[in-house]
């Protein structure tokens with residue numbers, strides 16, 4: 001398999017540290033190559049410049065496709081001077097995957113504010129940027145761990161904009177993309193989806209909001225008529241306990257925190273962020289830049305390692321398309 005391209009993410013965060021730790025942990029198991037400024041690697045890191053991703057396969061130290069960001073790394077203190085380099089590393093990683101030189105993209109966390117300040121970055125996150133690079137109107141953010149998969153139907157927008165951004169078309173797209181990915185990438189032949197309401201108690205019959213009656217329920221009815229196995233709209237506060245989780249393969253939520261709070265509470269250390277609906281595989285750790293601990297050597301690389309392993313399994317499955325070797329494994333959930 002071609003190596004997985006790892007974009008460096010925000011240099012002042014824990015990205016460089018968890019990438020090196022993941023390489024040490026996955027050496028010989030998951031091939032990878034890092035796109036970043038080698039001067040940003042933790043002191044003492046043994047790294048090796050490679051001219052092409054293919055050279056990473058025989059690297060005897062952390063393989064780097066080196067670039068010069070023009071400013072040093074100060075852990076915990078992001079600088080706008082790094083912004084363009086961070087953005088370019090993501091875009092170049094996509095190019096390497098699209099040209100077949102890398103098998104998947106795994107992104108280290110970015111600090112959106114620094115990218116906007118330093119390079120007028122026009123996207124609120126990787127998910128939206130990758131959709132634009134791939135020319136896709138609709139992509140889906142999923143966070144997955146052994147106990148739960150969640151999908152926010154709206155992503156990086158203010159809470160006040162959620163009701164107006166939700167539509168039958170966008171919700172239908174989100175559900176269909178998730179359904180297809182559960183089959184293709186997670187090896188679940190008949191996915192069971194649970195869909196949250198937007199309002200407390202899923203609107204309490206219209207007494208606490210009308211989105212469930214006006215929008216969500218009719219959209220789910222139409223998809224059920226097409227044969228999808230969907231429950232909802234459900235009260236979001238009671239759909240994440242163990243017995244409830246056992247009834248579905250993924251939970252579709254109406255906004256970012258409705259989806260991410262349960263999964264990060266259940267399993268902060270090994271959740272994976274995966275973008276569905278792209279023409280290539282992209283994963284990421286579920287956490288952010290962790291400025292408060294950057295440079296201390298205490299960052300936990302478990303989520304980065306899980307993201308690399310998931311990317312490798314998905315890429316490998318897609319290359320054969322003869323049934324995902326990792327699909328059954330990825331499809332199994334623990335309650």
Ligand SMILES: NC(=O)C1=CN([C@@H]2O[C@H](COP(=O)(O)OP(=O)(O)OC[C@H]3O[C@@H](n4cnc5c(N)ncnc54)[C@H](O)[C@@H]3O)[C@@H](O)[C@H]2O)C=CC1
Pocket residue numbers: 014018108109110111112113126273284285286287288289290291292293298299300301302303
């Ligand atoms: N995929 C991405 O690019 C993501 C980027 N972010 C960005 O990260 C920045 C910081 O976000 P926060 O909300 O503070 O979340 P965060 O995940 O960076 O940190 C929250 C807390 O968890 C700890 N933590 C996070 N990852 C850890 C790890 N691997 N090992 C040990 N402790 C860890 C941190 O030290 C901190 O106390 C923001 O700019 C946000 O936009 C956040 C999530 C994902």
Ligand SMILES: NCC(=O)COP(=O)(O)O
Pocket residue numbers: 124125126127128260273284
């Ligand atoms: N909270 C998840 C997050 O912000 C990650 O977003 P993205 O950068 O993967 O789009």
